[in-house]
Amino acid sequence: MGGKLTNKDMDQLENWIGTGPKTFTLLYAITRDGCNPKAFHEKCDLQGPTVTVLYNSSESVYGGYNPTSWNSKTAGRVGCHDAFLFQLYFNGNLKSNKFTSKKARYGYAIGNNSNYGPTFGETDLRTFTGTVTKSGSYFPLNVTSTFNEDYDMQGLSAEDVYNDNWKVTELEVYKVTYEKIKTPWRDAGQWNGKFFEELKEEVVSFKPVSDLDISFARILMIGPVGAGKSSFYNTIESIFRGRITQRARSGSAEQSLTTCYVPYSVNVPSGGSLNFRLCDTRGLEESHGLDVHECSYLLDGNVPDYYQFNPTSPITPKTQGFKTQPSTQDTVHCAVFVIDATTLDVLSTKVMEKMKGFQNLMNQRDIPQVVLLTKIDKLCKDVQSDISFVHKSWIVEEHVDKASQLLGLPRCNILPVKNYEKELRLDENTSILALLALRQILYFAEDYMYSLRERKNLLQN
Numbered sequence: 001m002g003g004k005l006t007n008k009d010m011d012q013l014e015n016w017i018g019t020g021p022k023t024f025t026l027l028y029a030i031t032r033d034g035c036n037p038k039a040f041h042e043k044c045d046l047q048g049p050t051v052t053v054l055y056n057s058s059e060s061v062y063g064g065y066n067p068t069s070w071n072s073k074t075a076g077r078v079g080c081h082d083a084f085l086f087q088l089y090f091n092g093n094l095k096s097n098k099f100t101s102k103k104a105r106y107g108y109a110i111g112n113n114s115n116y117g118p119t120f121g122e123t124d125l126r127t128f129t130g131t132v133t134k135s136g137s138y139f140p141l142n143v144t145s146t147f148n149e150d151y152d153m154q155g156l157s158a159e160d161v162y163n164d165n166w167k168v169t170e171l172e173v174y175k176v177t178y179e180k181i182k183t184p185w186r187d188a189g190q191w192n193g194k195f196f197e198e199l200k201e202e203v204v205s206f207k208p209v210s211d212l213d214i215s216f217a218r219i220l221m222i223g224p225v226g227a228g229k230s231s232f233y234n235t236i237e238s239i240f241r242g243r244i245t246q247r248a249r250s251g252s253a254e255q256s257l258t259t260c261y262v263p264y265s266v267n268v269p270s271g272g273s274l275n276f277r278l279c280d281t282r283g284l285e286e287s288h289g290l291d292v293h294e295c296s297y298l299l300d301g302n303v304p305d306y307y308q309f310n311p312t313s314p315i316t317p318k319t320q321g322f323k324t325q326p327s328t329q330d331t332v333h334c335a336v337f338v339i340d341a342t343t344l345d346v347l348s349t350k351v352m353e354k355m356k357g358f359q360n361l362m363n364q365r366d367i368p369q370v371v372l373l374t375k376i377d378k379l380c381k382d383v384q385s386d387i388s389f390v391h392k393s394w395i396v397e398e399h400v401d402k403a404s405q406l407l408g409l410p411r412c413n414i415l416p417v418k419n420y421e422k423e424l425r426l427d428e429n430t431s432i433l434a435l436l437a438l439r440q441i442l443y444f445a446e447d448y449m450y451s452l453r454e455r456k457n458l459l460q461n
């Protein structure tokens with residue numbers, strides 16, 4: 001640490017290098033140690049794998065990964081398949097590209113020479129020879145590089161990667177070591193069997209606030225078609241039943257697969273159900289599906305359970321079963337926007353406007369809102385292979401931030417999940433993540449009920 005490379009850049013490099021978490025330790029920086037081969041080799045020789053990062057005066061950042069040690073004592077070429085060049089930023093903008101060494105030329109991947117700085121390929125990325133003196137704010141590196149000789153630059157030129165500009169403001173070499181314990185972006189406890197049982201127990205023991213005549217919390221799930229609303233209910237029911245269940249129909253279709261307002265209960269093998277209902281709704285679509293009136297009726301408890309949504313004729317007080325005098329049991333105690341994390345960047349303006357409209361209604365009623373960010377397994381391959389990596393993944397963190405900005409909700413209201421979908425067996429970590437989300441939703445519902453009770457007491461006194 002201590003260099004210019006950000007955590008996000010390190011995560012990107014870590015992803016490219018593969019084989020799990022890494023620590024990056026700054027060995028050498030030309031602004032600190034001087035720009036000459038002697039200083040470079042003194043600091044970096046025999047240190048194991050390193051990344052060299054160059055920052056030029058055009059605000060482009062690029063460099064190379066050497067999976068072997070630099071070694072000025074054994075001058076010559078070192079062959080390795082895993083070496084690569086990369087670019088991180090171009091003209092100050094994020095631009096992530098990895099350029100692998102060419103198969104036929106892998107023998108030339110790394111160049112060791114006591115008279116040269118870091119050298120990749122015979123001539124692909126060369127840095128300096130002799131002492132380079134700082135001129136103003138930059139160091140004019142003094143060896144020419146010829147791209148695309150030993151590394152596959154995917155058709156990009158030196159201009160595309162570093163503006164053909166060798167005036168660098170900094171050049172750093174980081175030692176790369178394995179088995180880093182990364183600091184999570186959200187602290188969510190120690191994940192193990194004990195934690196899983198504790199979370200389950202907490203959910204099982206959830207009871208609505210007394211004196212309100214409420215026997216279960218009503219959680220409303222709304223969100224675009226195919227976001228994973230029904231799958232979230234199936235995931236929760238599976239956890240408590242101890243096997244994969246599929247009471248709610250899920251899958252992909254042009255229009256919403258769910259057509260009814262179903263307040264799903266979660267059953268436990270010992271009999272009975274838990275004290276909340278996950279209410280499934282029809283998916284939001286641009287032109288039809290749930291509208292603002294229907295949403296307000298849902299929030300206020302006017303819509304009868306098992307009501308069949310009709311896109312061409314939304315519910316009105318004249319609709320059969322419409323509850324004109326709903327009780328506190330019928331009203332919604334927490335609203336959950338279910339959003340597919342992979343679609344955050346492409347959510348249609350109309351669907352987004354609809355959700356904003358619903359949020360206005362919820363805000364008027366003080367109903368707590370959360371976002372369930374689904375399909376995070378599709379966002380990040382590290383999360384896909386190990387769900388417990390979720391709170392260490394910067395990709396997930398970035399999407400949590402984005403959802404928080406889009407819906408104007410605090411980040412702790414954004415809950416990433418991976419629903420059961422292809423699995424035939426339960427997985428402890430997938431279940432823990434879903435339970436963490438459910439527990440938070442129940443906390444918010446409970447908070448809302450406390451407010452309801454206070455209001456009720458005030459009115460009575």
Ligand SMILES: Nc1nc2c(ncn2[C@@H]2O[C@H](COP(=O)(O)OP(=O)(O)OP(=O)(O)O)[C@@H](O)[C@H]2O)c(=O)[nH]1
Pocket residue numbers: 223224225226227228229230231232249250251252253255256257258281282283284338374375376377378417418419420421422
């Ligand atoms: N990879 C992955 N797939 C998911 C996840 N959640 C849901 N899916 C899949 O996404 C598709 C849609 O899921 P549903 O649960 O039917 O979505 P929905 O929001 O209920 O959709 P509608 O009822 O049609 O509005 C299904 O094929 C699910 O298997 C997830 O976390 N990860």
Ligand SMILES: [Mg+2]
Pocket residue numbers: 229230231249250257258280281
């Ligand atoms: Mg559904």
